[in-house]
Amino acid sequence: MSTQVAHALPMMITEVTVAAVEQLSPSFVRVELASPELADFGIEGQPLLDQRIKLVFPNAAGELSSFAGADESWFGTWLQRPAEERGHMRTYTVRAVIGTGAETRVVVDIVVHEPPCGPGSTWARSAAVGDRLVLLGPRRGMAYGGIEFAPHAGAQELLLVADETALPAVAAILADLPDTAVGQVFLEVPVAADIQADLAAPPGIAVTWLPRDGAEHGTRILAAAGERLAVRAAAEPAxxxxxxxxxxxxxxxxxxxxxxxxxxxxxxxxxxAKKVLPGVYAWIAGESAMVTSLRRYLVKEVGIDRSQVAFMGYWRRGVAMRS
Ligand SMILES: Cc1cc2nc3c(=O)[nH]c(=O)nc-3n(C[C@H](O)[C@H](O)[C@H](O)COP(=O)(O)OP(=O)(O)OC[C@H]3O[C@@H](n4cnc5c(N)ncnc54)[C@H](O)[C@@H]3O)c2cc1C
Known part of the structure; x- marks a missing residue:
């Protein structure tokens, strides 16, 4: 007898409950999200790497959108609801999955950023055990996507560059890399107290923490990564x-x-392709101005092949995420 269950959608849309909350550091709140349905969360036989998910936060009255009966038109249907009713959808990364079966928990690290605060950051600031959200993510056995970390066949050296919003993704990628991985990681965080000294990484990966401590967002990354890239590309310091x-x-x-x-x-x-930074695979994510600058440098000045790079604007200063 078949035990397969038919689902209307290739992904999971499920209500989750906050099972644990931890203020990791001044800028990060870690939440563990639980639901018996998470027993099917993930992609069969594949590491999570930078797997992204969506979280739907309650509206101002504390009510959570229902996705009961959702089909392929779920997003359009949700958007058609009045903005003040439907709540807010934001993108996050799976920092880790812990537990098994009905006890599975999805761990998410949320940045509590400076004003203007959006609904995601505002929610995280006062998150409490028992709070409810809706989670959209991969369902085991179904195609979902949402993983961008994909070194090309010739990659021998990794360059991971991230601000605080992409730190959870880098941490999850590092946890999934083989011990033989080699490369450099540059992580810009708001303040020195946000440094995660226990971040696990293969021995051949050098991790550089760049606390801003008041400097303009992105500038510490640009200085450090620019210097490293210039050395690596045997170019003038940029x-x-x-x-x-x-x-x-x-x-x-x-x-x-x-x-x-x-x-x-x-x-x-x-x-x-072009022999520029041969063997390098670069994964760069965070605020769009910083990512644009590194893209301009790597693509236009250094001439790296686009099969070697992923540039991802995770957020844009002054612009709220759509929906
Ligand atoms: C693939 C992907 C994965 C992501 N993973 C994570 C993750 O794991 N953890 C995480 O915290 N974020 C993550 N982000 C970023 C997150 O989705 C955005 O920061 C989002 O804008 C937060 O929503 P909000 O409701 O707090 O702010 P919004 O309503 O979107 O924005 C309101 C205001 O806040 C500003 N703002 C938004 N984010 C920040 C910030 N970090 N610092 C300062 N100002 C900000 C905006 O510029 C805007 O002016 C990810 C984004 C993507 C695309």
Whole structure:
């Protein structure tokens, strides 16, 4: 007898309850989300890496949208509800999955950022055990996507660059890498007290923490990564400036598989392409001005092949996430 259950959607949309809350550091709140349905969470036989999910937060009256009976048109249907009723949907990363079966918990690290605070950050600030959210994520055995970390076949050296919003993704990627992995990680966080000294990484991966402690967002990354890249590309040291407003695509998402600017998708293996930073795979995520600056440098000045890089604008200063 078949035990397969038919689902209307290829992903999971489930109500979850906050089972634990921890203020990790001044800028991070960790929540553990629980639901018996999470027993089916994830992708069969695959590591989570930078797996993204969506969380739906309650509306101002504390009511949570119902997705009961959702079908392929779930997003349009949800958007059609009045904004003050439907609540707010935001994107986060699975920091870890703990437990098994009906006791499975999805762990998410949420940045409590400075004003103006959006609904995600505001919710995290006062998150409490028993709070309810809706989680959209991968259901085992079904295609979902949402993982961008994908080094090309010739990759021998990793470069991971992230601000605090992409720190959970980098932490999850590092946890899934083989012990033989080699590379550099640059992590910019709001203050020194946000440094996660116990971050696990393979011995060949050097992790550099860059607390801003009042410096402008992105500038510490640009200085450190620019210096490292110039050494690696045997180029003049680069003084990278933050991209100007009119240069920035707030939806910046350029990976070997997808281009928000409509660039041609790379089909070649980087080894066969231009011999620029050979063997390097770069994964860069965070505020769009910082990511745009590194993209401009790596693509236009250094000339790296797009099969070697993923540039992801996780958020844009002054712009609320849509929906
Ligand atoms: C694939 C992906 C994975 C992500 N993973 C995580 C994650 O694991 N943890 C996490 O915390 N975030 C993560 N983010 C970023 C998060 O979705 C955004 O920061 C989002 O804008 C937060 O929603 P909000 O409701 O707090 O703010 P919004 O309502 O979207 O924005 C309101 C205001 O807050 C500002 N703002 C938003 N984020 C920040 C910030 N970090 N610092 C300062 N100002 C900010 C905006 O510019 C805007 O002015 C991820 C984004 C993507 C695309």
């Amino acid at each position: 003084a990278l400036a933050l991209a100007a407003d009119d240069e920035i695509d707030p939806d910046l998402w350029e990976t070997p598989e997808y281009s928000s600017s409509g660039e041609e998708i790379s089909t070649g293996d980087a080894r066969a």
